[in-house]
Amino acid sequence: xxxxxxxxxxxxxxxRVFLAEKGIEVPLVPVDMGALGHxxxxxxxxxxxxxxxxxxxxxxxVLTESVAICRYFEELHPEPALFGTGALGRARVEMWQxxxxxxxxxxxxxxxxxxxxxxxxxxxxxxxxxxxANKPKALEFLAIFDRELGxxxxxxxxxxxxxxITGMIAIDFMKPARLAVPEECTNVLRxxxxxxxxxxxxx
Amino acid sequence: xxxxxxxxxxxxxxxRVFLAEKGIEVPLVPVDMGALGHxxxxxxxxxxxxxxxxxxxxxxxVLTESVAICRYFEELHPEPALFGTGALGRARVEMWQxxxxxxxxxxxxxxxxxxxxxxxxxxxxxxxxxxxANKPKALEFLAIFDRELGxxxxxxxxxxxxxxITGMIAIDFMKPARLAVPEECTNVLRxxxxxxxxxxxxx
Numbered sequence: 001x002x003x004x005x006x007x008x009x010x011x012x013x014x015x016r017v018f019l020a021e022k023g024i025e026v027p028l029v030p031v032d033m034g035a036l037g038h039x040x041x042x043x044x045x046x047x048x049x050x051x052x053x054x055x056x057x058x059x060x061x062v063l064t065e066s067v068a069i070c071r072y073f074e075e076l077h078p079e080p081a082l083f084g085t086g087a088l089g090r091a092r093v094e095m096w097q098x099x100x101x102x103x104x105x106x107x108x109x110x111x112x113x114x115x116x117x118x119x120x121x122x123x124x125x126x127x128x129x130x131x132x133a134n135k136p137k138a139l140e141f142l143a144i145f146d147r148e149l150g151x152x153x154x155x156x157x158x159x160x161x162x163x164x165i166t167g168m169i170a171i172d173f174m175k176p177a178r179l180a181v182p183e184e185c186t187n188v189l190r191x192x193x194x195x196x197x198x199x200x201x202x203x
Numbered sequence: 204x205x206x207x208x209x210x211x212x213x214x215x216x217x218x219r220v221f222l223a224e225k226g227i228e229v230p231l232v233p234v235d236m237g238a239l240g241h242x243x244x245x246x247x248x249x250x251x252x253x254x255x256x257x258x259x260x261x262x263x264x265v266l267t268e269s270v271a272i273c274r275y276f277e278e279l280h281p282e283p284a285l286f287g288t289g290a291l292g293r294a295r296v297e298m299w300q301x302x303x304x305x306x307x308x309x310x311x312x313x314x315x316x317x318x319x320x321x322x323x324x325x326x327x328x329x330x331x332x333x334x335x336a337n338k339p340k341a342l343e344f345l346a347i348f349d350r351e352l353g354x355x356x357x358x359x360x361x362x363x364x365x366x367x368i369t370g371m372i373a374i375d376f377m378k379p380a381r382l383a384v385p386e387e388c389t390n391v392l393r394x395x396x397x398x399x400x401x402x403x404x405x406x
Contacts, residue, residue: 048347049306061291068298075290087278088264095271103252130333144251 001026003069004043006033006052010105010169011066013203015053017165018070020200022077026055036121067097070162082162089157096156096163103141105170107134112177135179142185149187153194160195168195204229206272207246209236209255213308213372214269216406218256220368221273223403225280229258239324270300273365285365292360299359299366306344308373310337315380338382345388352390356397363398371398 005028006012019026031037031052039050046054047064055063055072063069074083084093113123114131145167149155155163171192174180181188195201208231209215222229234240234255242253249257250267258266258275266272277286287296316326317334348370352358358366374395377383384391398404 048350049302049344057291063291063294063298065298065301068294068301071297072290072294075293087275088260088266090278091266091271091275094274095266095268098268098271099252125332125336127330127333127336129328130330133328133330141252147251 001058002029002056003027004029004031004046004052004054004056006031006038009033009052010109010173011051012053013169014066014162014165015055015069016203017169017200018082018162019073020203021080021082021160021165021198022073024073024077067162080160082160082165084156084159084161093156093161093163097161097166099141099145100155100163100166100170104138104145105166105173107137107141108170108173108177108179110134111138111179112173115178116176135177138174138179139182142181142188146185146187149191154191160198164191164195165200168192168201204261205232205259206230207232207234207249207255207257207259209234209241212236212255213312213376214254215256216372217269217365217368218258218272219406220372220403221285221365222276223406224283224285224363224368224401225276227276227280270365283363285363285368287359287362287364292362296359296364296366300364300369302344302348303358303366303369303373307341307348308369308376310340310344311373311376311380311382313337314341314382315376318381319379338380341377341382342385345384345391349388349390352394357394363401367394367398368403371395371404 003015003026005016007030031043033052037043038052043052043054044050046056046062049064051064053066053069055069057063063072071083074081084090111131111134113119114126114134115128120126152158154160155167171181181192206218206229208219210233234246236255240246241255246255246257247253249259249265252267254267256269256272258272260266266275274286277284287293314334314337316322317329318331323329355361357363358370374384384395
């Protein structure tokens with residue numbers, strides 16, 4: 001088994017943090033995304049969408065999409081449960097995982113990709129107006145998220161889950177997108193500090 | 204239990220088709236999204252993100268996000284399995300479900316929301332350039348999807364899954380987005396005809 005890894009980019013990092021929380025070690029194949037290594041023929045042959053990470057099993061089976069790779073490991077190593085437990089618990093993690101993706105990670109990514117000069121060759125055409133339109137989307141979601149977090153420790157409840165990983169990485173991604181968590185979002189800031197203090201955050 | 208439903212919109216329909224495939228009946232609360240009923244206080248109190256569908260359990264617990272609602276029913280009624288079986292099967296459904304969402308449903312939705320005159324009050328600001336930029340993304344993905352579908356019956360393998368539901372609804376959504384599946388995508392057209400012929404497609 002080997003994991004084609006993309007370094008600092010958010011999606012590869014989601015899988016590394018997930019594996020660190022599970023205590024699973026998988027051999028990494030580093031790919032230099034800064035040099036567009038994810039568009040090289042070796043990666044394209046594995047994933048025609050030319051995105052990372054990519055997991056290759058010993059029999060050659062290929063899995064792409066960060067959350068699908070994480071779910072594969074969750075099925076093989078159910079403890080600690082990072083996709084929730086029980087019907088309602090699993091549904092709630094899925095709900096919050098998706099809210100973190102669609103209402104935080106995605107607007108932050110769009111702001112970064114459509115505004116940052118380093119993304120000019122990545123996002124064609126770069127449309128600054130669309131990047132700017134995403135900034136308030138992220139901030140409006142943070143206000144809602146802050147109210148929800150007032151009554152619990154983690155994103156989807158009282159247990160750490162993959163939704164916390166996605167959320168933490170989305171917040172980290174705000175910096176290069178030139179966004180910041182508003183000071184009044186005290187619950188978000190408290191939660192972020194707690195998840196950043198976990199050893200997995202270094203992965 | 205009741206399901207706040209949004210009629211013809213893609214996400215509410217995903218859940219209805221899923222329930223039809225499972226043979227589960229849930230009482231629906233119709234919401235007129237055309238009249239912005241999803242932004243009414245009753246819906247906002249359940250889902251501060253003001254999106255549909257919303258599932259309310261008998262004890263008042265609220266679940267939002269189509270795929271989270273579907274997963275809840277999958278956990279309660281595992282047969283027929285629509286999220287895959289076994290570690291690899293489940294990961295593969297997740298991978299294709301996400302590919303369908305991020306590389307087909309989402310670009311089609313962006314093209315629709317940023318170009319269609321009826322969406323002017325829904326997507327503010329409407330940025331036609333961004334809508335247009337999404338059209339080739341959807342078509343490029345269809346070419347890749349067509350090659351993959353050459354070797355199997357359904358999106359994620361030889362069994363029907365939630366990834367087929369997402370894919371079918373994304374293709375249906377191409378019409379109001381003024382997009383069409385290219386004639387040369389014969390595998391996509393064959394697969395689409397097969398999933399549209401299932402009774403669940405009417406849900």
